Amino acid sequence: MRLTVELVSLxxxxxxxxxxxxxxxxxxxxxxxQDATGSIVPGVSITVKNLSAxxxxxxVSGEDGExxxxxxxxxxxxxxxxxPGFERLIETGLELQVDQTARLDLKLNLGSVxxxxxxxxxxxxxxxxxxxxxxxxxxxEIIEAPLEGRxxxxxxxxxxxxxx
Numbered sequence: 759m760r761l762t763v764e765l766v767s768l769x770x771x772x773x774x775x776x777x778x779x780x781x782x783x784x785x786x787x788x789x790x791x792q793d794a795t796g797s798i799v800p801g802v803s804i805t806v807k808n809l810s811a812x813x814x815x816x817x818v819s820g821e822d823g824e825x826x827x828x829x830x831x832x833x834x835x836x837x838x839x840x841x842p843g844f845e846r847l848i849e850t851g852l853e854l855q856v857d858q859t860a861r862l863d864l865k866l867n868l869g870s871v872x873x874x875x876x877x878x879x880x881x882x883x884x885x886x887x888x889x890x891x892x893x894x895x896x897x898x899e900i901i902e903a904p905l906e907g908r909x910x911x912x913x914x915x916x917x918x919x920x921x922x
Contacts, residue, residue: 785854787827789862791819791839798823799866802841806852809834832856832894837864845869855894893917 791802802819810833817825837849844866854860895913903916914920 785858
C-alpha cells in the first residue's frame with residue numbers, strides 16, 4: 759500500500775511540472791513595409807512562396823507597416839509585395855532555416871501597377887527579433903564529419919563558438 763501512495767504522489771508531482779518547450783522546426787518572417795521616403799505603407803499584400811514545395815503564404819501589413827508570417831518550412835523563398843499605386847516588389851534568394859525569425863524590410867516605389875522591381879538577396883537574413891543564436895548543420899557536413907563513436911551530440915562542435 760505504501761508503494762502505491764508513493765507512486766501516486768510521484769505521478770501527481772510530474773503532472774504538475776510545466777511542459778518543456780522544444781526547438782521549433784519552422785521559421786518566421788517578419789518585416790516592415792515603407793515607401794521610398796521612409797513612410798509606413800499599411801495594407802500591402804505580402805506573398806511568400808516556398809520555391810521547393812511551391813506553397814504560398816499570405817499576409818497584409820498592418821497600420822504600423824509591420825507584417826508577420828509564422829510557421830514557414832525551412833527552405834528557399836521568394837517574397838512579393840503588392841499594393842495599388844506602387845510598383846510590385848519581388849525579393850528572391852531568401853533562405854529560411856529551422857527556428858529562425860528573419861527580418862525582411864521592404865521599400866516600395868511609387869508607380870503603376872504594371873511596373874515591377876525584382877531584388878536578388880545576396881546576404882543572409884539576420885535575426886534581429888530575439889537574442890537566440892543558432893545554426894544549421896547540413897547533410898554534407900554530417901556525412902563528412904569525423905565523429906568519434908558516431909555520437910550525434912558531437913555535431914554541435916561543428917558550430918563556430920561551441921567548445922567542450
